[in-house]
Structure formats: structure tokens, C-alpha cells
Amino acid sequence: MDAARLKLSWSQVTAHGDQVPLYFYSTLFLAYPETRQMFPTGMAGQRDRLVTALGHIVSHVDQVDRLVGFLQDLGADHRKFAVRAEHYPAVGEALLATLRHFLGEAWTDELAQDWTDAYGLVSQVMMEAAQAAEAVHPPWWVAEILTHERRAFDVAVLTVRPQYLLPFTPGQSIGVSHPAVRSWRYYSPANAPRADGTLELHVRAAPGGAVSSRLVYGCAVGDQIHLAAPVGDRLTLWSAGSGDLLLLAGGTGWAPVKALVEQVAAEGSGRTVDLYVGARSRSEFYDTDAIDKLASSYPWLSVTYVAGSDARRPGEFTHVADRALADGDWRSRHVYVCGSDEMVGHSVAALTRAGYHAGQLHHEGFGKQWYGPAWRTVTAPDDSGGVR
Ligand SMILES: Cc1cc2nc3c(=O)[nH]c(=O)nc-3n(C[C@H](O)[C@H](O)[C@H](O)COP(=O)(O)OP(=O)(O)OC[C@H]3O[C@@H](n4cnc5c(N)ncnc54)[C@H](O)[C@@H]3O)c2cc1C
Structure with missing residues (x-):
């Protein structure tokens, strides 16, 4: 050839x-x-x-x-x-x-x-x-929507129960499709695996987005959706050893980060975790009850909310990573970052400038998707503008 x-x-x-x-x-x-x-x-x-x-x-x-x-x-x-x-x-x-x-x-x-x-x-x-x-798993799982809560105009939190156990590792994403749309997108379970097999999904409706709009505006309790096998190793904890963590989440990027917090709680490893949760504005924090509950349950967890824009500072925008960097020196920790491509790009650049090295930075952006499950860290050649 x-x-x-x-x-x-x-x-x-x-x-x-x-x-x-x-x-x-x-x-x-x-x-x-x-x-x-x-x-x-x-x-x-x-x-x-x-x-x-x-x-x-x-x-x-x-x-x-x-x-x-x-x-x-x-x-x-x-x-x-x-x-x-x-x-x-x-x-x-x-x-x-x-x-x-x-x-x-x-x-x-x-x-x-x-x-x-x-x-x-x-x-x-x-x-x-x-x-x-x-031999390992079905091509897809049918799952029933058990709860569907609109937490903001464009954000819904769903609890779904797959018909068979869908095993995954916190930080991974699973394929989600609605039978009426037949397109698959990835969403990240916002929980560590549970005994009853249920999964929590946080979905933000992208303007004109086929799957997310359907999940936020066009679904109700009792409806069925389809789930597919988990993918991704970028945000899983295995490569971070047992050390302390800095977690940076933006928007629904909070979902996999929440799963990581739950995993740390389940493993009882004694890590110290500092969590920064960002949203574009104060009114867009959609899961504060759960976050506050985690913070009050676990002494090893510190939470800081970062509202990007603030009526008192017109024209300014505070990035989660900039706030975390201003608050402390976390260079001895592994850092996990999840959010929009823009948020992740900004965070990784700021952390790198501040002396953090690539091996301690674990990140995933929710933006543009290449074709297929390109979530292995070693993937296809990237001379076409990137494979992710
Ligand atoms: C690993 C991973 C995990 C993720 N986890 C989550 C999560 O937990 N929560 C979450 O909310 N999101 C998550 N996402 C994002 C999610 O997978 C979807 O990309 C997102 O919900 C948009 O999907 P959609 O089908 O609604 O939009 P799409 O239909 O794919 O459209 C996306 C955008 O492109 C525009 N568009 C669509 N078609 C066209 C066209 N023909 N021409 C021009 N523009 C077009 C739309 O207007 C829309 O703004 C994750 C993404 C990845 C990669």
C-alpha cells in the first residue's frame, strides 16, 4: 500500500x-x-x-x-x-x-x-x-427516566435507570440517545456507581442542539432513552495516585466532577479536595443543594463558587482557574478540569503558565466532537485539526 x-x-x-x-x-x-x-x-x-x-x-x-x-x-x-x-x-x-x-x-x-x-x-x-x-455488553441499554428536574431555563438533571447494570468509572461519559432523534451524544454520569444502578445526568440544552434540547425540553418521567457503553480515561482518578486533588468545574462540567467527589468519599482514602465550581453568573449554579450537602458532609472537601460575571463588576469575567490560582499554590496536586472547551482551554493555559505540568492536568471539554469515541489518550493522528 x-x-x-x-x-x-x-x-x-x-x-x-x-x-x-x-x-x-x-x-x-x-x-x-x-x-x-x-x-x-x-x-x-x-x-x-x-x-x-x-x-x-x-x-x-x-x-x-x-x-x-x-x-x-x-x-x-x-x-x-x-x-x-x-x-x-x-x-x-x-x-x-x-x-x-x-x-x-x-x-x-x-x-x-x-x-x-x-x-x-x-x-x-x-x-x-x-x-x-x-460478549461484554449489549449494543445499548434502554433506560427509564425516573426523575426530570428543570434546574435552570436550559439545564435539566435527570435520574435514569438502565434495564441492566451499566458499569462505568467516575469521570467517564456514556452515550445517550433519544429514540425519536436517533443521534448519540456523550453525557457524564454525575454519580459514583450506585447499588441500584441508577445514573444522574446533567444536561444543558445547546441552542438548536438535537439531543440536548430533547433531553431538557422534550422528556418526562417514565420516558425511555437509550444509553451506550462508557468511554474515556481522561478524567478518571486512576492516574492521579492517592494524592490530594484540585477540581475545577464549569457549567454542566460539574457532572463528572461530582462523580469524582463521590468516588473520593466512597474510597475513604483521606485525600484533601479543593473544588471550584464556576457558572457564567450567580443564577446559573444549578446544583447548589447537592454541592452544599457534600461540603457539609465531608471535612476533606472545600468548595468555592465562582460566578463569572457579577453585576458589581460590569464587563469583567472571572475564570474558575484564575480564582483557584489566586487562592493558592496547588502544584503538588493533580488537577481535574471539566467544562466548555473555552473554559477548559483557558484553565489549562493558565495552569501551564503558572508552572503546572501536563502530567498533573486532567481535562475534558464538552465542545466540538470528532467522530466516534475518540477518548483514548492515544488516539488517531491529529493533523486534521485534532481528534478528541
Ligand atoms: C466527553 C463528553 C462528555 C459530555 N458530557 C456532557 C454532560 O454531562 N452534560 C452536558 O450538558 N453536555 C455534555 N457534553 C456535550 C454533549 O455531548 C453534546 O455535545 C451537547 O449536549 C450538544 O448536543 P446536541 O445534540 O444537543 O447538539 P448538536 O445537535 O450536536 O449541536 C451542537 C451545536 O451545533 C449547532 N449545530 C447543530 N447542527 C448544526 C449544523 N448542521 N450546522 C451548524 N451548526 C449546527 C447547534 O445549534 C448546537 O449549538 C459532553 C461532551 C463530551 C464530548
């Missing part, structure tokens, strides 16, 4: 922009109409995600050793879309037809063979991982 040739041909194809996914999906759905149900009801949000991911992965097949873990996660994760082994050749066919269409005369027999081989390798790793995952 000539990797350089694959990459060059892929860049020539992507130059055609939106035409590429359009052609790909039309070809796929025309030849294999049954695959349409694997995609969201509204395809606008899907846009070029799958095609971009496919092309990118396949054209980087020369780095397959680095990609293997990522592809295995991707294969196992795709079971939630009801993807089965027979769908892989269908997608491969549509991909090759798309390449042939846009490359025109540049589509030679050799190039066709390279793409066939590369796709074959990638899909084989994914299919094997999907098969292995079958």
Missing part, C-alpha cells in the same frame, strides 16, 4: 467539500436502503462526520499500530448504531464509489487496490472489536 498516494488522493477528494458526503450517502442509501436507519432522522448534523473520519483513518493506514486502539473503540462503539458485520462492505463500496467519482481519471487500478486494502484492514479491526464487545 502506498500511504502517500492514499493521502494525496484523499486530499484531492476533500477539495470537493460538501459534495463528497452528499454523494457518499446517496450512493450508500440507494444501494443499501436498510442502512438509512443507522443514521439520525435529520442528517444535517451528521454532515461530513462519517466520511471525513473514514477517509482520514483509511488514508493514515500506514500508522495502523497507533490507530488500533482507536479503531477497536470505534468498532465496539458502533454497535450502538446497530452496525453489523454485513454493513462494513456496504460502507466500503460507497466509499470507493465516492472516490472513483471525484478522482475521475486519477482513479487508477493501483489506487483502487490501495484503498480496498486499507479499508479492508481498518474494517477488519473494527469488526473484530465489535464481535469481542458482544
Whole structure:
């Protein structure tokens, strides 16, 4: 396989922009109409995600050793879309037809063979991982909404009970989908695993967001939603040893951080934890009762609320990390940061400037998602603008 040739041909194809996914999906759905149900009801949000991911992965097949873990996660994760082994050749066919269409005369027999081989390798790793995952957990869990509380105009806190136990580690995220929307997004359980298997989810409705709006405005107690296997190791505690912690949470980034606090409480390890919870304004703290209860229950936990904007300081914005840095020197601690991409980016930059090193900073932003469960710390190549 000539990797350089694959990459060059892929860049020539992507130059055609939106035409590429359009052609790909039309070809796929025309030849294999049954695959349409694997995609969201509204395809606008899907846009070029799958095609971009496919092309990118396949054209980087020369780095397959680095990609293997990522592809295995991707294969196992795709079971939630009801993807089965027979769908892989269908997608491969549509991909090759798309390449042939846009490359025109540049589509030679050799190039066709390279793409066939590369796709074959990638899909084989994914299919094997999907098969292995079958023995471990179902493709998705049906869960009933037990409580649904609107805590702010755009934030809801839900308690859900999956039909079977859904094991996860605090700090991880799980896939969530509503049957009427059929798109999957990640949300972070806001609790340590419970004996009754229930999960708490904190959801902020993104303006125009398909899944979050449905979960906040269009769901009620008794409704069913779908959950998928947990992903992610960025915010889990295992890499932080047993030392003291600084936790920085912004908005619904509080959810996985709350799970970490509960885990520390459950493990009884004697860590000292300083928690900074941020919101854009005072009225946007949506879980203060629970936070105050945690603070009053555990002497090892100190809580500071940071309202970004304050009517008394018009035009100013206080970031959680800046407040924490002003309050103390935490360089002997592991730091966990979760919130919007903007909040996380600002925090990591400020902490790094203040002398904190990458190995002690654990962070996850809730913003733009690449395709699939790209939450392994070692993931796909990131020359396409990043894989996360
Ligand atoms: C690891 C991880 C954990 C997360 N945990 C949580 C959590 O615990 N709580 C939480 O609230 N969120 C969490 N998120 C964010 C969550 O996964 C969703 O991204 C978020 O809820 C928005 O999803 P959505 O389907 O509502 O919006 P989407 O439909 O994906 O849209 C997102 C934004 O893009 C815009 N958009 C949509 N379609 C288009 C289009 N075709 N063209 C241009 N713009 C468009 C929308 O207007 C919207 O503002 C997490 C994210 C990650 C990556």
C-alpha cells in the first residue's frame, strides 16, 4: 500500500467539500436502503462526520499500530448504531464509489487496490472489536427516566435507570440517545456507581442542539432513552495516585466532577479536595443543594463558587482557574478540569503558565466532537485539526 498516494488522493477528494458526503450517502442509501436507519432522522448534523473520519483513518493506514486502539473503540462503539458485520462492505463500496467519482481519471487500478486494502484492514479491526464487545455488553441499554428536574431555563438533571447494570468509572461519559432523534451524544454520569444502578445526568440544552434540547425540553418521567457503553480515561482518578486533588468545574462540567467527589468519599482514602465550581453568573449554579450537602458532609472537601460575571463588576469575567490560582499554590496536586472547551482551554493555559505540568492536568471539554469515541489518550493522528 502506498500511504502517500492514499493521502494525496484523499486530499484531492476533500477539495470537493460538501459534495463528497452528499454523494457518499446517496450512493450508500440507494444501494443499501436498510442502512438509512443507522443514521439520525435529520442528517444535517451528521454532515461530513462519517466520511471525513473514514477517509482520514483509511488514508493514515500506514500508522495502523497507533490507530488500533482507536479503531477497536470505534468498532465496539458502533454497535450502538446497530452496525453489523454485513454493513462494513456496504460502507466500503460507497466509499470507493465516492472516490472513483471525484478522482475521475486519477482513479487508477493501483489506487483502487490501495484503498480496498486499507479499508479492508481498518474494517477488519473494527469488526473484530465489535464481535469481542458482544460478549461484554449489549449494543445499548434502554433506560427509564425516573426523575426530570428543570434546574435552570436550559439545564435539566435527570435520574435514569438502565434495564441492566451499566458499569462505568467516575469521570467517564456514556452515550445517550433519544429514540425519536436517533443521534448519540456523550453525557457524564454525575454519580459514583450506585447499588441500584441508577445514573444522574446533567444536561444543558445547546441552542438548536438535537439531543440536548430533547433531553431538557422534550422528556418526562417514565420516558425511555437509550444509553451506550462508557468511554474515556481522561478524567478518571486512576492516574492521579492517592494524592490530594484540585477540581475545577464549569457549567454542566460539574457532572463528572461530582462523580469524582463521590468516588473520593466512597474510597475513604483521606485525600484533601479543593473544588471550584464556576457558572457564567450567580443564577446559573444549578446544583447548589447537592454541592452544599457534600461540603457539609465531608471535612476533606472545600468548595468555592465562582460566578463569572457579577453585576458589581460590569464587563469583567472571572475564570474558575484564575480564582483557584489566586487562592493558592496547588502544584503538588493533580488537577481535574471539566467544562466548555473555552473554559477548559483557558484553565489549562493558565495552569501551564503558572508552572503546572501536563502530567498533573486532567481535562475534558464538552465542545466540538470528532467522530466516534475518540477518548483514548492515544488516539488517531491529529493533523486534521485534532481528534478528541
Ligand atoms: C466527553 C463528553 C462528555 C459530555 N458530557 C456532557 C454532560 O454531562 N452534560 C452536558 O450538558 N453536555 C455534555 N457534553 C456535550 C454533549 O455531548 C453534546 O455535545 C451537547 O449536549 C450538544 O448536543 P446536541 O445534540 O444537543 O447538539 P448538536 O445537535 O450536536 O449541536 C451542537 C451545536 O451545533 C449547532 N449545530 C447543530 N447542527 C448544526 C449544523 N448542521 N450546522 C451548524 N451548526 C449546527 C447547534 O445549534 C448546537 O449549538 C459532553 C461532551 C463530551 C464530548
